Amino acid sequence: MSNEQEHNFVVSQENWSLHRKGYQDQQRHNEKIKDAIKKNLPDLVSEENIIMSNGKDVVKIPIRSLDEYKIRYNYEKSKHVGQGNGDSEVGDVVARAPGDGQQAGAGNGKKAGDKPGQDYYESEVSIAEIEDALFRELELPNLQEKEKSEIITEKVEFNDVRKKGLMGNVDKKRTILTALKRNARDGKAQITPIYNDDLRFKTWNEVIRHDSKAVVLAMMDTSASMGAFEKYIARSFFFWMNRFLKTKYESVEFEFIAHHTEAKVVTEEAFFSKGESGGTICSSAYYKALEVIEEKYPPSRYNIYPFHFSDGENISSDNKTCIELVHQLMEKSNMFGYGEVNGYNRYSTLMNAYKTIDHPKFKHYVLKEKADVYHAMKSFFQKTAARI
């Protein structure tokens, strides 16, 4: 205290470890992000940055409700002052706007930054967070089937140490350590002698793992009537389906079957990008799917999910065959999903036929816009009330 009177200042250092205010409000901010994600799920689910992210863990997406909005100036339309090294001239470029893709439209509440063109920025969200919110609302139907198809693998893991064992498996390090300790107890700082009692052996245990595999038979109409939008919708859907199934199964495989009047197995790349011309015969894809199951995916070992995306413009004469084949497919698979990308408010020929199918494994949904990907996911993987 004498210090204070003399010099009119005080220096102190306190224990701040209980001061958590910043962290508390940070947590509130995180909660708000989660809320915003939940509120925007239909939009987020079909967000291009996510679907095209190729499995990156963190993606940048615009989350609008987290901005701190103020009445402010338009940075891009105003003049700014800078300083050069003494040789600046009119016309010099001092900075460049960031890539075209991320200019307007996406904004998060950073105030005009110190670098031009950076006053908009997007919020970073991990896919895991979105998954968390989305998958909480989903459930895999017909899970009882899954247990049947589980197969058991035996694995051997060296994860134990014992005093008895095969000489070939002797654990030298541990043996020496034990000898050292015992000798130290006798007051000698040396390794030798090593007695039988010091020997340590690595030993294995048998591990039983339940291996579960799922395969998605992604079928899509690639005839002329399927445009970029329809394909994007299908792509978004398969992206999330893949992620969702991965939370339930240890491995998820995809088979891509593209069809117009004929069907063939193609690569993912070709599946989503290539367009064909001509009409549509959906049964061709179902024949192919049955063929693929026959060849590679025995239903006893795989959970099979055939999903078909189309705009529904099928040749009417083919519809009867389709219904028959769908029934055959359902016998071998966990569920059959039919997604129709159809912006019009009328039933397509195929949907007219499928409406009549009444089977617990059969699910269909009509997608009109991007946000419907979310609703389709919810419809296909509906949570059912638990049976007691």
Next chain:
Amino acid sequence: MSETKELTKAIEEITEVAKGFGLDFYPMRYEVCPADIIYTFGAYGMPTRFTHWSFGKQFHKMKLQYDLGLSQIYELVINSDPCYAFLLNTNSLIQNKLIIAHVLAHCDFFKNNIRFANTRKDMVESMTATAERIAHYEMVHGKEEVESFLDAILSIQEHIDPSIVRFKLPPKAADDMIEEDTHKKRGEYDDLWSLDQRGKSSQTKKVKRQKKIPPSPEKDLLLFIEEYSRELEDWQRDVLTMMREEMLYFWPQLETKVMNEGWASYWHQRIMRELDLTSSETLEYAKLNAGVVQPSRTSINPYYLGIKIFEDIEERYNNPTEEMIRNGCEPNKGRDKIFEVREMESDISFIRNYLTKELVAKEDMYLFEKKGRDYRITEKDYVEVRDQLVSQRVNGGFPYITVENGDYLRNGELYLRHGFEGIELDIKYLEHVLPYVYQLWGRAVHLETIIEGKETLYTYDGKEMHKQRI
């Protein structure tokens, strides 16, 4: 313990030197804190402030940059009496010396600059009380409710009237009376009778003008809403008042950023030169100082611009030209002059009066604009550069919004006007702010501004945003 002793000794010495230079500051309270505490205070602007997620966001951002080594705060100083200064516990002794010199000059500025004359010096306690009251309202009305109200206020918090002298708004009740009186006198078409009687018509106009709320355009949007909104409950009015108080407190800091930082940097350099430093300490200091006062190609560093202008003023007033001598300047009075400047000016007048043609040329300052995808230098004329800097500082850098009418269309709607001065508003942001104002006002909200050369009215009516050319 010896570390604290060393620090105390250093502070003693620096305080002595600073006093010798004529700096005049409040009693000081130095507090040594760990990084996350400093960053909390930095994000909130105060040791204790009300709870809001936006502070959490700010804190997270600042802390992240610190953790990644991108930026660092060394100190934090609070405008109060006694003056609180917070030092990072990982600072080296030489860092602390620089910071203490810097902080003392800040404190001198807080104490002597005219803009700070009206700021409350007990704001640390006042904000603590505010935080407690808001926490109490959270208990009573629910966290969500209070948060959504705070969201709305914070969107317009800067739109206050920080004038040192201001007039009170007319009381609400009296106003209603006048309106009723004039209504009784006149029938629906009675005003037509007066068309040919000029003298009389000017009289009725006067009456009309009196009725208008506000009588003249009102700059203090927060105060206006607090007085006239029919929506607010008592606790909301209370929160609004407290938020306005906080903004009034912070406002002078927005208005004097360049001066304040320039002044502090000017003095930490002068004071450090007086200290007896070892060679290695001098090197460390020089590196630190260079990091702080460093010009940028794409923005103005207030530390750098401020110190350069102060040095220029001192230099010119030490060696006055003949014209200056004729106007009453005496040679070698540069120091006195800068002390006068620190007392009388704010950023706007500081830059307008003292950023000279020679200084703009010497510092190679320019204007740049977005042209296509590039930001290009478009102007090097000193008048343009200076005026642009000034216009950026007008109203603390925020658009100038006034309340034109609190009873627009005779329907209690709120009509706001943006005083356009060449820079357009960020429309995307505006369209989010108007719903917030609606939330506070309870009826349709209009804002008039200029977009692409045309007068445009933005309206939010509670459901939709409308945009129309006037």
